[in-house]
Amino acid sequence: MIEPRKDRRSRAWLLVTASVATAVVAAISAAHAADRPPRPPDHSVELTTSPPTTAEASASASAEALSSVADQVAALSDEDFAGLVTDEAQGRIASYWVNDAPQAVHDLAAATPHGVRLDVLTGASYSRSDLKAAGDRIMRDPIWRAIDLSSVAVNPDGSGLKVNLVGALPSASQRAAVADAARMPASALEFRPDEGSIVQLPAKIVAPD
Structure with a gap:
């Protein structure tokens, strides 16, 4: 069926109007894009955490071992206990006693726990x-x-x-x-x-x- 000429003209007008509107919107968008200032370059730096070095890990393990042994000595101490002096660099703990230390402390020292050297020193002036x-x-x-x-x-x-x-x-x-x-x-x-x-x-x- 052939459409009436009036309907064909109406449809053509609609197509033209839609094309013009699309062109206008595209032109406006391009104009805004041209007026917008350029985005500054991204100079941000991603921060990363490096794993501990072998020396740092060894020092941490040594400190933990000294702390563990010191806690054990303190738990075994009696009225003659005077105190502890730790040497992290040497992996050594000196325990001081007025008289002799309990046998359990001597046993702990003989076991050299975690590679820590534990010295039992008697003759302290005061507990x-x-x-x-x-x-x-x-x-x-x-x-x-x-x-x-x-x-x-x-x-x-x-x-x-x-x-x-x-x-x-x-x-x-x-x-x-x-x-x-x-x-x-x-x-x-x-x-x-x-x-x-x-x-x-x-x-x-x-x-x-």
Whole structure:
């Protein structure tokens, strides 16, 4: 069937109109694209985490082994235990005792756990519990205010106490008063003055666990 001429003209008009609209939209899009500033180049750097080196992994394993052995010694300690000194570079732990250590500690040392060398050293002057008690006595005595005491630290080899000060070194009479409060000779006390970096805080005792 042949379409009426009027319908053919209407359809042709619609086709032309659609073509013109498409061209206009394309032209507008191109104009906007031309006006848009160019995107800056991407200079971002992707950060990656490198795996630990052999030396770093070995050092980490050594530290973990030392910590494990130290925990075992502390768990086996008795009233004669004075403290521990660790040497990570040498893979060594020195344990200090007033008298002989328990047999279980000697057995642990003989086993060289995780390749750690454990030395059992006897003859310490004081046990850790004795030194902590001496530090407590200093803290309860009025002398700590007179000397501007900051903290008292227990020497891990059982040799005595470190008395850290906020101000200058105490006088001879003040040192004697601290020794009397601690109930130990003055030779077992090391007084350390502030070098300008200590902020006055409530006095405390520092003892390794």
